[in-house]
Amino acid sequence: MQSFLRDATEFLPILLQGVVLTILVTIGSLLLSTVLGLIWALMRVSGVRALAGLSAGLINVIRGIPIIVLLFYLYFVMPDLGIALSALQAAILGLGIAYSAYQAENFRAGIEAIDKGQIEAAQAIGMGWWLTMRRVVLPQAVRIVLPPYGNIMIMLLKDSSQASTITVAELALQGKLIASSTFKNTSVFTLVALMYLTMSIPLILLVRHFEKKANQR
Amino acid sequence: MIELNDVHKSFGHVEVLKGISASVEKGEVVCIVGPSGSGKSTILRCINGLESYDAGEILVEGARVERNAPSIVAVRTQVSMVFQRFNLFPHRTALENVVEGPIYVKKEPRAEALARGKALLTQVGLAEKADVHPPQLSGGQQQRVAIARALAMQPKAILFDEPTSALDPELVGEVLSVMRKLADDGMTMVVVTHEMGFAKDVADRVLFIDGGVIVEQGPAKAVLNDPQHARTQDFLRRVLHPI
Numbered sequence: 001m002q003s004f005l006r007d008a009t010e011f012l013p014i015l016l017q018g019v020v021l022t023i024l025v026t027i028g029s030l031l032l033s034t035v036l037g038l039i040w041a042l043m044r045v046s047g048v049r050a051l052a053g054l055s056a057g058l059i060n061v062i063r064g065i066p067i068i069v070l071l072f073y074l075y076f077v078m079p080d081l082g083i084a085l086s087a088l089q090a091a092i093l094g095l096g097i098a099y100s101a102y103q104a105e106n107f108r109a110g111i112e113a114i115d116k117g118q119i120e121a122a123q124a125i126g127m128g129w130w131l132t133m134r135r136v137v138l139p140q141a142v143r144i145v146l147p148p149y150g151n152i153m154i155m156l157l158k159d160s161s162q163a164s165t166i167t168v169a170e171l172a173l174q175g176k177l178i179a180s181s182t183f184k185n186t187s188v189f190t191l192v193a194l195m196y197l198t199m200s201i202p203l204i205l206l207v208r209h210f211e212k213k214a215n216q217r
Numbered sequence: 218m219i220e221l222n223d224v225h226k227s228f229g230h231v232e233v234l235k236g237i238s239a240s241v242e243k244g245e246v247v248c249i250v251g252p253s254g255s256g257k258s259t260i261l262r263c264i265n266g267l268e269s270y271d272a273g274e275i276l277v278e279g280a281r282v283e284r285n286a287p288s289i290v291a292v293r294t295q296v297s298m299v300f301q302r303f304n305l306f307p308h309r310t311a312l313e314n315v316v317e318g319p320i321y322v323k324k325e326p327r328a329e330a331l332a333r334g335k336a337l338l339t340q341v342g343l344a345e346k347a348d349v350h351p352p353q354l355s356g357g358q359q360q361r362v363a364i365a366r367a368l369a370m371q372p373k374a375i376l377f378d379e380p381t382s383a384l385d386p387e388l389v390g391e392v393l394s395v396m397r398k399l400a401d402d403g404m405t406m407v408v409v410t411h412e413m414g415f416a417k418d419v420a421d422r423v424l425f426i427d428g429g430v431i432v433e434q435g436p437a438k439a440v441l442n443d444p445q446h447a448r449t450q451d452f453l454r455r456v457l458h459p460i
Contacts, residue, residue, distance in 0.1 A: 120267055121304035121363075125318035125370055126293040135321055140308050 007187035011178050015191060018174030022199070025091050025160040025170055030153060032096025037103025042133070044104065045111050055104070062101040067162050070094045075166040091163035099156055106148045110141035143214050150207030154200055161196075171195060218243045218373060218405060219264060219296070224273035226259055233259050234270065235429035241374070246406045248416035248437065251426035252452060257409040258301075260426070261376045264407070265296050278373065294323065297367035301379040303359040305351040311338060311362045312347040315369045323370070330369075337365040341395050357388030361395055374405035381412060413456055417441050425449045 043055035062070075075090040085093065114137045122132040164173035175192035179185050219241040226234040233256040241247050249257045262268040264275055269284040276282070277292050305314050312334050319330040338344050341361040351359050360380055367375050377396065381389040393415050400406060400419050410416060416423055420437040425444070433446045444450045 115304070117300060117302050117304035118306055121298075121300060121306070121366075123267060124265055124293055124298040124300075125366065126290045126322040127318075128290065131321060135317065136306055 004187050004190070007184055008191055011184075011188060011191060014178060015171060015174050015195060018169060018171035019195060019199070021088070021163075021168055021170040022157070022160050022172075024088070025095065025163050025168060026153075026157045028092035029095035029099060029160070030156055032092060033099035033103045033152075033156070036096065036100035037107055040100060040104035041107035041111060044108050046129070059101045059104055062097060065098075067095065067098045067159060068165055070098050071162060071166050087163070087167045090166055091160070091168045094166075095156065095159060095163070099152065099159075102152055103149075106145055106152065107141070110145035111137055113144050114140050146210040147207055147214055150203060150210050154203045154207070157199055157203065158196060218278055219407070220276040221260070221264075222274050222276075224260075224263060224270050224275060226256075226263060226268065226270045233429050234263070236273070237426075237429075237431060238273075239424060239431060239434070241405060241407055243373070243405055244403045245422065246400045246404075246408065246420045247422045247424065248420040249407065249409045249424045249426055250411070250413070250416060250452075251424075251432075255426045256429045257426050258378050261298065261378050261407060261409055264376060265293050265298050267298070290322070294318075294370050295373045296376060297370050297372040297374075298376045298378065299360070299363050299367050299380050301382050303351070303356070303363045303383070305359055305363055305366070307351050310348050310350055311343060311354065311365075314351065314362055315365045318366065318370045334365070334369055337368050338362070340368075341365045342391070355388060356384045357391045360384065360392045364392075364395055364399075368399075374407065375399070377406065377408040377410070379409050379411070381410070411456065413441060413453070425452065427452070 040055045040059055043051040044059075046052060071090060071094040074085060074094045075087060078085055078090070111133075118136055119132055122136045127135065160170060161172035163170050164176065167173070169177075171192055175188050179188040182188070221237050221239045224234050224237045225232065237256075237260060239247075249260065251257050259268060263270045264277070264282065266282050266284040266289040274281055277296055280288060280292065282292050283289060305311075306317065309317065312331070315334040315337055316327075316330040319325040319333070320327055335344065335347060338347050341364055343358060343361055343365070346354060346358060346362075351362065354362065364375075364380075380396070381392050384392065389412070393412060396406070396408070396415070397419050408416075408420070417437055422434060423437045423440040424431050425433040425440060425446070425448075427448050433440055433444060433449045440449065441453065444453055
């Protein structure tokens with residue numbers, strides 16, 4: 001235990017640099033996946049067959065490709081096509097695209113849960129598609145969507161470790177580097193695990209809060 | 218002000234409207250009665266473009282109703298609709314439900330819309346419920362809010378789609394009395410209903426619909442007291458004496 005604490009004080013500053021990148025990747029890809037997911041979901045429920053079909057196709061392609069392959073593609077293949085991305089950019093883009101599929105399905109479920117009668121009532125007072133979405137559907141869908149959204153945040157935080165495969169020196173990669181140079185596997189990976197857990201706990205509490213609020217309806 | 222010429226409508230292979238021709242004059246109250254599944258509600262839904270129709274034409278104030286044309290917004294602001302299941306927005310208060318259309322569709326100044334919204338809630342007897350959300354209201358109260366919401370658009374006509382069918386029997390009266398007052402004030406109304414007493418007292422004309430066609434129509438008392446057609450007689454007998 002004493003040696004663990006000594007190791008901890010020694011490794012923590014380096015690991016915290018990794019944490020910064022982990023948070024950066026998580027927040028960046030969360031924002032991107034939310035925006036993309038909302039676009040896919042709105043395309044899907046637009047009532048325009050071409051848009052709905054395109055969205056369904058995109059979601060299936062994205063869902064069918066492992067995140068790690070998507071990351072390799074963006075980081076190693078794109079330069080061949082003349083688009084060079086930094087490791088961090090590729091990580092945010094890759095995770096953002098990968099998670100947009102799950103976001104889209106979650107948003108769509110929330111949108112479709114709204115009673116059709118309300119949509120008709122909105123139309124009957126002259127609201128167009130977008131106004132109906134903005135004033136009637138989305139404000140209610142948010143409450144349904146939030147608990148699963150919180151779970152997606154937790155999954156994304158953990159999956160940000162996959163950015164290590166394309167050289168983003170986030171928490172998992174920093175841990176691996178320290179471990180392989182010091183051979184103190186137990187101390188290092190225990191620390192890494194504890195730090196992921198520490199970051200997850202606020203999110204877990206947030207999900208619980210969302211769930212309580214959603215049940216108050 | 219509302220005119221239907223030979224309107225046809227099918228859902229898949231089932232033709233629910235088989236050539237409906239009718240007109241509603243300004244200030245008139247027309248009740249549509251008939252067995253369920255006869256196409257009554259579909260007529261209303263076609264008039265304000267919630268459904269498209271396949272053939273014929275529907276005119277509101279001379280303008281053709283086209284569900285997917287931009288002009289449908291103009292039709293809908295002139296012809297409001299009240300639904301069987303109220304369809305209030307549960308995340309907004311009674312007052313917010315009422316002013317939603319005026320503020321966001323008609324772009325009226327907020328203060329003006331709110332003042333008129335409160336007056337409308339008073340008119341339907343719900344002034345003290347302005348800040349309550351719909352799930353906290355009884356069915357009758359919700360339907361009266363829905364009527365206030367329809368009135369807030371300052372429509373030239375209101376379509377009522379079985380407005381009391383989802384209500385507990387003791388709550389039907391409060392909704393019908395609001396509707397009766399509207400009729401007395403000269404509002405043009407088309408009402409799909411099973412309330413024969415209301416139709417007899419308030420309606421100027423009654424259309425009896427069965428199997429997607431108008432079987433019989435005429436002055437309310439004439440059709441309901443002395444129906445000429447066998448199908449109308451049979452329907453009324455079953456509605457008025459169910460046992």
